[in-house]
Amino acid sequence: MDYQFNFGVVWDSRNLLLSGLALGLGLAAVSILIGCVIGLIGAFAATSRSRVARGLASAYVTFFRNLPILVILLFVFFALPRAGIRLDKTDSFVASLSVYAGAYLVEVFRAGILSVPKGVVEAGTALGLRPMQIRRLLVFPLMLRNILPALGSNFISLFKDTSLAAAIAVPELTFYARKINTESFRVIETWLVTSLLYVFTCTVIAFLLRRLEARLRLP
Amino acid sequence: MDAFLQQLWIARRALLDGAWLTVQISVVSIVIGTAFGVLVGLALTYGPRFLRWPTRLYVDFIRGTPVLVLVLAAFYILSVIGIQLTAVQAGIFALAVFCSSHVGEIVRGALEAIPKGQIEAAKSLGLNFRLTILLVLLPQALRQILPSWVNTGTEMVKASTLLSVIGVTELLLATKEVISRNYMSLQFYLFAAAIYFLVNFAIERLGKSLGCRMALKGAR
Numbered sequence: 001m002d003y004q005f006n007f008g009v010v011w012d013s014r015n016l017l018l019s020g021l022a023l024g025l026g027l028a029a030v031s032i033l034i035g036c037v038i039g040l041i042g043a044f045a046a047t048s049r050s051r052v053a054r055g056l057a058s059a060y061v062t063f064f065r066n067l068p069i070l071v072i073l074l075f076v077f078f079a080l081p082r083a084g085i086r087l088d089k090t091d092s093f094v095a096s097l098s099v100y101a102g103a104y105l106v107e108v109f110r111a112g113i114l115s116v117p118k119g120v121v122e123a124g125t126a127l128g129l130r131p132m133q134i135r136r137l138l139v140f141p142l143m144l145r146n147i148l149p150a151l152g153s154n155f156i157s158l159f160k161d162t163s164l165a166a167a168i169a170v171p172e173l174t175f176y177a178r179k180i181n182t183e184s185f186r187v188i189e190t191w192l193v194t195s196l197l198y199v200f201t202c203t204v205i206a207f208l209l210r211r212l213e214a215r216l217r218l219p
Numbered sequence: 220m221d222a223f224l225q226q227l228w229i230a231r232r233a234l235l236d237g238a239w240l241t242v243q244i245s246v247v248s249i250v251i252g253t254a255f256g257v258l259v260g261l262a263l264t265y266g267p268r269f270l271r272w273p274t275r276l277y278v279d280f281i282r283g284t285p286v287l288v289l290v291l292a293a294f295y296i297l298s299v300i301g302i303q304l305t306a307v308q309a310g311i312f313a314l315a316v317f318c319s320s321h322v323g324e325i326v327r328g329a330l331e332a333i334p335k336g337q338i339e340a341a342k343s344l345g346l347n348f349r350l351t352i353l354l355v356l357l358p359q360a361l362r363q364i365l366p367s368w369v370n371t372g373t374e375m376v377k378a379s380t381l382l383s384v385i386g387v388t389e390l391l392l393a394t395k396e397v398i399s400r401n402y403m404s405l406q407f408y409l410f411a412a413a414i415y416f417l418v419n420f421a422i423e424r425l426g427k428s429l430g431c432r433m434a435l436k437g438a439r
Contacts, residue, residue, distance in 0.1 A: 003300065066419035068377040071391060071412050079404040163285035167384060174288055181291075187299045191292035199283030 009184040010193050013176065020173035021197055024162040027094060027172065032105075032155050034098035039105025044135060046110045057106060064103035069164055072096045077168050093165045101158055108150045112143030145216055152209035156202050163198075173197060223406045230397040230407075237393025238414060240307070244379045244389060248311045249372055252318025259319055260326020261352065274323075281320035286378045289313040294385045310382035318375055325367045329360035362433050369426030373419040380415075390414065 010017075046057035064072070077092040087095060116139050124134035166175035177194040181187060227234075262274040281289070293313035297304050304312065333356055341351040383392035394411040398404045 062420065062423075063416065066373065066416045066423065067412055068380040068391070068415055070380040070383070071408065071415055074391070074395070075408040075412060078398070079408045082405045160283075160285040163287040164381075166287065174285065174291070177288070178291065181295060187295045191288065191296055195280070195284040195288050195292065198285060198288060199280055202283040203279075 003188065005189060006186060007189050007193070009186045010180065010189045013180050016176045016180070017173060017193070017197065020171060020176040021201060023170070024159060024165075024172040025201070027090070027097065027162045027165060027170075028155060028159040030094050031097035031101050032151075032158055034094070035101030035105045035154075035158075036109075036151075038098065038102030039109045040140075042102065042106035043109030043113055046106060047113050061103045061106050064100055067100075069096060069100050069161055070167060072100055073164060073168065089165075089168045089170050092168065093162075093170050097158060097161060100161075101154065104154055105151075108147050108154065109143070111150070112147035113139055115146045116142045145218070148209070148213055148216065152206070152213075155209075156205055159202065159205065160198065223403060226397070226401045226403055226407075227410070230400075233393050233397055234390070234410075237388055237390040240387070240393075241376070241379050241389040241391075244307065244311055244314065244382060244387070245372075245376045248314035248318055248379075249375050251311070251315040252375070253322050253368070255315065255319040256322025257326055259323030260330060263323060263327040264330040265348075265352075278320045278323050281316055282324070286313070286317050287381050287384065289317055290381050290385060306382070306385045306387050310379075310385060310387050314375060314378055314382075317378065318371060321371050321374070322368065325364055325371070326360065329363035330356060332363060333359050365433055366426050366430035369422060369429060372426075373422045376415070376419055376422070 042057045042060060045053040046061075048054065073093060073096040076087065076096045077089060080087065080092075120138050120142065121134055124138050129137065162172055163174040165172050166178060169175060173194060177190050181190045184190070259274055259278060262270050263278065266274060290310055290313040293316075294306060294309045297309055297312070337355055337359065338351060341355045346354065379389055380391045382389055383395065386392070388396070390411060394407050398407050401407075
């Protein structure tokens with residue numbers, strides 16, 4: 001093997017790679033926010049008394065968890081315009097990743113709601129709070145602490161999933177890596193640096209989340 | 220609907236071939252990945268230090284990298300360093316590597332959950348290390364491993380769609396090609412989604428029923 005390493009080309013494109021990384025983080029952040037809204041609504045539906053709401057929530061979770069994101073993404077980007085829903089590529093990606101994330105987050109939030117002791121809800125009822133007030137004022141803040149680790153690992157895996165945006169030419173890290181790869185043929189350097197960037201970012205996020213958890217832990 | 224059925228009939232060969240390739244890719248990468256993953260899990264739990272550290276590094280590196288990047292890297296890098304593989308083989312290699320790191324973590328978690336008394340009991344019975352693993356630890360770990368392992372199965376079927384990016388005509392790329400002929404994107408993407416859903420749903424169901432059957436009596 002007489003491969004000459006030359007990181008010059010990759011170093012010259014550092015701004016592109018970093019902007020791609022930032023876009024990936026942004027896409028993941030927006031998607032997890034929308035996903036959290038979906039997840040929260042879904043989780044309250046999944047734990048409600050209404051059978052219809054429970055059925056709908058479980059159908060949503062089962063359906064989207066069992067689909068590849070790439071299929072959802074291509075459907076949203078290429079097929080939905082046929083049905084009159086036009087989104088540009090970034091919006092398509094955020095929409096796809098959000099519904100996908102939502103399906104996982106429903107389960108996360110559901111576990112969170114169930115982790116809140118029943119006595120808290122009963123205490124709220126005894127105080128004369130309405131069901132929505134109990135959810136907003138008691139259950140939600142209490143469960144947040146319990147689900148933080150799961151939320152964090154979901155964010156990390158969403159961040160990794162943003163690499164799929166390259167499939168519809170959203171200019172994030174993997175997109176630029178492919179571009180540099182085909183333009184310079186510095187194959188090993190490009191992919192080594194790209195995956196190191198992903199690994200490094202994931203490690204940093206995981207570290208920050210652990211700090212946050214330690215800080216929020218009840219004495 | 221009639222038009223769709225007619226197009227579906229015309230495209231049946233292409234789609235069936237694609238679906239068959241998806242099944243092959245998933246099965247082969249799961250088998251290789253699992254075999255390697257069990258070794259990774261053992262190395263992480265019981266390996267000597269000089270083995271444990273590189274394995275830890277391997278697992279963390281692979282798990283921190285998106286599967287798509289693994290697939291692209293395998294596709295491009297392997298040919299540059301002189302390993303000539305077809306796109307399918309390179310893709311299977313990437314998926315197997317991905318699978319091995321996940322299975323490795325699952326196995327490690329299950330092995331660490333086994334009470335230490337079990338190893339001590341095996342030692343006092345005079346079993347050597349290999350027999351302890353084969354007869355005492357792995358059978359007990361299996362109870363925990365199986366449900367999550369089946370989950371990895373659905374992950375691998377989902378990840379197999381990424382091979383469409385490097386030009387492997389599995390179900391998704393086959394669907395794309397059919398759509399580029401007849402422009403019925405709505406119907407055919409839904410059709411592909413339905414197939415992926417059914418396959419994964421079946422695997423998930425299988426995992427759940429296995430989990431129920433393997434749970435210890437009274438443990439649930």
